[in-house]
Amino acid sequence: MATFKIVTLPGDGIGPDIVREAVKVMNRVGEIYGHTFEITEKRMGGIAIDMDGTSLPQDTIDAALASDAVLLGAVGGPKWDHLTNGDRPEKGLLGIRGALKLYANLRPAVLYKQLQHTSPLKPEIIGEGLDILVVRELTGGMYFGEKANSPAFNPEKPDCWASDLEKYSVFEIERILRTGFEAARKRQKKLCCVHKANVLESSRLWRAVFERVKNEYPDIETSEMYVDNCAMQLVRNPRQFDVIVTSNIFGDILTDEASQVAGSIGMLASASLGAGKLGLYEPIHGSAPDIAGKNLANPLATILSVPMLFRYSLGLTKEAEAIEAAVNAVLDAGWRTGDIKSKDTPANKIVGTKEMGDLVVAAIK
Ligand SMILES: NC(=O)C1=CN([C@@H]2O[C@H](COP(=O)(O)OP(=O)(O)OC[C@H]3O[C@@H](n4cnc5c(N)ncnc54)[C@H](O)[C@@H]3O)[C@@H](O)[C@H]2O)C=CC1
Numbered sequence: 001m002a003t004f005k006i007v008t009l010p011g012d013g014i015g016p017d018i019v020r021e022a023v024k025v026m027n028r029v030g031e032i033y034g035h036t037f038e039i040t041e042k043r044m045g046g047i048a049i050d051m052d053g054t055s056l057p058q059d060t061i062d063a064a065l066a067s068d069a070v071l072l073g074a075v076g077g078p079k080w081d082h083l084t085n086g087d088r089p090e091k092g093l094l095g096i097r098g099a100l101k102l103y104a105n106l107r108p109a110v111l112y113k114q115l116q117h118t119s120p121l122k123p124e125i126i127g128e129g130l131d132i133l134v135v136r137e138l139t140g141g142m143y144f145g146e147k148a149n150s151p152a153f154n155p156e157k158p159d160c161w162a163s164d165l166e167k168y169s170v171f172e173i174e175r176i177l178r179t180g181f182e183a184a185r186k187r188q189k190k191l192c193c194v195h196k197a198n199v200l201e202s203s204r205l206w207r208a209v210f211e212r213v214k215n216e217y218p219d220i221e222t223s224e225m226y227v228d229n230c231a232m233q234l235v236r237n238p239r240q241f242d243v244i245v246t247s248n249i250f251g252d253i254l255t256d257e258a259s260q261v262a263g264s265i266g267m268l269a270s271a272s273l274g275a276g277k278l279g280l281y282e283p284i285h286g287s288a289p290d291i292a293g294k295n296l297a298n299p300l301a302t303i304l305s306v307p308m309l310f311r312y313s314l315g316l317t318k319e320a321e322a323i324e325a326a327v328n329a330v331l332d333a334g335w336r337t338g339d340i341k342s343k344d345t346p347a348n349k350i351v352g353t354k355e356m357g358d359l360v361v362a363a364i365k
Pocket residue numbers: 073074075076077078090093265266282283284285286287288289290291296297298299301339
């Protein structure tokens with residue numbers, strides 16, 4: 001029995017709807033297992049631009065730093081897309097990752113056995129299922145590198161230019177590689193380092209550090225791959241991968257691809273971790289403006305981020321397992337949101353965001 005301080009950042013688009021369902025799940029676990037989750041909601045992203053004049057209010061950073069863990073929905077949307085060069089909802093997200101020093105983004109891409117039909121891949125490629133962990137570096141590379149524009153930003157002019165610097169230090173690379181190796185040790189002991197060392201200086205540094213660090217992990221079977229080949233291999237033979245470790249931008253792109261291979265982007269949770277226990281937990285998807293406010297979003301990626309939060313930040317293993325078992329039970333019973341339905345799903349088994357959350361809450365033991 002314990003009390004934990006959780007900060008939620010619902011954000012924009014479907015964010016508030018999916019976070020609401022995850023909070024319901026968390027509170028139900030609290031009731032059953034006797035924990036108190038003191039939940040404080042804060043603003044970040046587009047809503048914070050509108051209400052506070054900045055995508056990341058100091059108050060939000062302070063609350064997150066004082067918490068045990070942060071649960072995020074998603075940020076961004078067409079309303080703020082015209083903003084260039086200044087603040088944007090996504091800047092708030094990058095800002096909180098940086099402010100909390102969360103350098104390691106763990107993104108498991110798991111194809112649930114109940115959802116094999118939702119993968120666009122043939123059954124013979126999927127085999128017994130998929131379970132890949134992408135370890136993405138989160139606070140370096142071009143998302144954080146120096147940005148520059150020609151003095152007059154004018155897309156009509158051919159000599160107008162813009163740049164984002166892809167810069168990595170040995171320290172940053174080594175740190176995330178070690179996270180990848182340690183994760184592989186707890187899994188199938190296979191690690192693939194993904195880069196673009198045939199073209200990029202920064203990737204050549206990644207490869208050189210990888211060549212050195214891998215000698216310290218003789219128990220891990222290692223490989224390396226160019227990112228373009230990896231994108232192809234993920235659909236050709238995804239079962240070859242156990243842990244993929246890669247840079248910020250490559251990991252961002254490859255995990256959206258992996259999510260579809262694993263059925264739906266609405267199923268993939270993630271944990272963003274730093275040196276301590278404080279972490280930020282979020283679905284890998286965005287704010288899905290096309291389905292926002294329609295009760296259509298799949299809340300399971302956010303709900304499945306809660307077991308990661310329980311394990312990594314709170315040390316609540318059996319409570320994490322209880323949520324995962326509840327999600328499995330709901331899927332076993334045939335309940336589906338629109339993104340994970342198949343042609344055989346009966347109409348009365350297709351549910352909305354809220355109903356899916358209620359079903360998981362009811363299945364927690
Ligand atoms: N972590 C974050 O807050 C992220 C924010 N974004 C932002 O989100 C906004 C929309 O970006 P998009 O590129 O459209 O990516 P997105 O991930 O929001 O949506 C891509 C597609 O997946 C679907 N989708 C996403 N989540 C779903 C869910 N839970 N259930 C069912 N379907 C789901 C959407 O309906 C859409 O068709 C942009 O402003 C973008 O910058 C994008 C990625 C991550």
